[in-house]
Amino acid sequence: MVKNMxxxxxxxxxxxxxxxxxxxxxxTMEEREKASLLLTERILGHQWFYRAEEFLCFVxxxxxxxxxxxxxxxxxxxxxxxxxxxxxxxxxPEMRFYRMTALTELETxxxxxxxxAGDSEEYVYFRETAERTLMLMPGVAFDRxxxxxxxxxxxxxxxxxxxxxxxxxxxxxxxxxxIVDALPAEDTDMKPYQVICV
Numbered sequence: 001m002v003k004n005m006x007x008x009x010x011x012x013x014x015x016x017x018x019x020x021x022x023x024x025x026x027x028t029m030e031e032r033e034k035a036s037l038l039l040t041e042r043i044l045g046h047q048w049f050y051r052a053e054e055f056l057c058f059v060x061x062x063x064x065x066x067x068x069x070x071x072x073x074x075x076x077x078x079x080x081x082x083x084x085x086x087x088x089x090x091x092x093p094e095m096r097f098y099r100m101t102a103l104t105e106l107e108t109x110x111x112x113x114x115x116x117a118g119d120s121e122e123y124v125y126f127r128e129t130a131e132r133t134l135m136l137m138p139g140v141a142f143d144r145x146x147x148x149x150x151x152x153x154x155x156x157x158x159x160x161x162x163x164x165x166x167x168x169x170x171x172x173x174x175x176x177x178x179i180v181d182a183l184p185a186e187d188t189d190m191k192p193y194q195v196i197c198v
């Protein structure tokens with residue numbers, strides 16, 4: 001019974017993922033640029049960003065909402081900026097965050113996504129410093145209850161699982177078309193603390 005429910009949830013997520021990605025991919029360049037500009041203003045004006053000393057952020061890829069300007073501004077503001085790298089050598093790929101000091105340091109990595117080389121300082125979670133840390137999370141779909149569907153690999157869910165203070169400083173970001181009424185959720189799904197879609 002439980003197995004059937006899990007299969008049902010995974011199938012539902014797959015269907016939602018497919019439908020929302022189609023919507024996101026169909027946005028015009030003008031719509032994307034406008035939304036990315038709006039998002040950049042929202043994040044740079046956010047009190048969590050202002051207070052953050054450490055900043056964990058994904059590097060936008062494909063039709064994802066743009067984060068490059070936010071990354072540049074975070075570096076200019078003197079924040080320690082970390083971006084994800086997927087270590088895909090094993091059977092279970094794992095995501096870790098490494099410090100970057102310029103976008104030019106990034107290289108093509110997992111599934112063609114720009115990543116750090118992995119030879120810089122790695123982000124280490126400490127409860128004390130997590131109070132002054134902000135993480136921006138990507139996603140495919142979000143709902144009004146802060147549920148999130150990612151790309152199906154569970155990288156962010158696993159990364160955040162044992163980091164309770166960091167969990168309270170997470171913002172999932174995206175376009176308005178990525179918001180749906182309600183999403184199926186599993187016990188292992190980590191809810192972002194805020195969702196900002198523009």
